[in-house]
Amino acid sequence: MDFYRTMGYVALGSYMRRLGEISQQASAQIYQMYGMDFEVKWFPVFLAIAENEFETVSKIAEYIGQSHVGVSLMVKEMSKSGFVETQKGITDKRETLVKLTPKGQQMQLRMNELLEDLQDTMTEVKNECETDVLRALMEYEQVILRKGLPERIKARLKTRERNKVKIIHLDPTNDAHRAAFKRINYEWIEKYFKVEPLDMESLENPDTFYINKGGLVLLAEYQGNIVGTSALKPMTADSMELSKMGVDSNAKGLGIGELLGQAIIEEGKRLGLKRLYLETNSRLLPALNLYQKLGFKTVKDFSSPYSRADVAMELWL
Structure with missing residues (x-):
């Protein structure tokens, strides 16, 4: 009994099962009487x-x-x-x-x-x-x-695991960072589209394509593995393009894309930017929903070096 008093509501299911067993035994005795x-x-x-x-x-x-x-x-x-x-x-x-x-x-x-x-x-x-x-x-x-207990626990578990995700900057001298950046982005591009020359240039050389130009590449690390990527490339003095937002297919459901998006926005504010811009495709509904959740609005008229881009969005900081 001390166990149930100590654990309280945490052990409520076990306590009710115990009460059920007591009631079952009592009922059987009463029927016999x-x-x-x-x-x-x-x-x-x-x-x-x-x-x-x-x-x-x-x-x-x-x-x-x-x-x-x-x-x-x-x-x-x-x-x-x-x-x-x-x-x-x-x-x-x-x-x-x-x-x-x-x-x-x-x-x-x-x-x-x-x-x-x-x-x-x-x-x-x-x-x-x-x-x-x-x-x-x-x-x-x-x-x-x-609202069942599994549903309530699932939300807390997601928050707990999400808190274990670390957002770090890509280190160009770290081979594991470079390999993960390429792997994650090649994975989603090849799944839905075809890899274009500009993709290969940016994924093979993130230091010269992003970092050396004043941009940056962020990585999401979870349980010692890189599971997400995003990058900012300078466009003008006060605006940058968000690109190469990707999440490892084995790490879905942790809200990693949202964490990366929030981190990118904070980096943009830290750099004194006024505008973030991105291009995507209307087939990528989860990505579109994420960008809208982050506050991005659709841009009507735009031209893109990517053949797959049919949607452009911007966020004023």
Whole structure:
């Protein structure tokens, strides 16, 4: 018990499973006290059938919030034990109608006596609790149904991993930096288009094409590997072109493109630039969405040395 007090909500799932096991054991003992040869897991399905004669499996599953497959299996088990019988739907033969047998009706009479005593007992338990446990559990259920724990954890995990990404400057003397810059960009260019002479010039010689002209190349590093690239090439005294924005195909989903884009914008501000310009292609929808998210606006009239460029965008800093 100290473990659950110490861990609190972190161990809530394990704690509820423990409570479930305690409840299952107690229920089995109670059925024995009333002389009922009855499986604990049948309880909600049995009551749903008893309350709604000739209900379908689909409606029972919806009513008690369990899967159609699970309810169907329990109906088969109860049918084998002689408590229920089934028949095909009158208008829809795909449906299975379920009703109590005479043996099931006798079980229902005994179940009603148990439920009456159980109601009084649970009221007694409720009165001994400081909070309304059932209402709290129902509220918790609604909260996690609106947004499940995996979805909530996924967002935090993405943030945690994203915080491990480092944005660094390309070192022209570092062979690993140069190799990654080429590999990542050749990968996406060859996937969608064809490599052009200007691509080869910039990727083979990032120092002379970008850095020696006053531009820069940024790299994203994650777990010791280069997983993203971007570059700025001077155009005028106060504007530069953003190019070679690429992310390793094995590192998608971490928001690396956005991190690189934000870093490039900060570098532009640091350099005193007034405008960033880029060219892309309308087929690259994720890239277009990213640039729009970063604040870039479409430029209508432009000419480009790249045959693939059919969209131009700019951002005023």
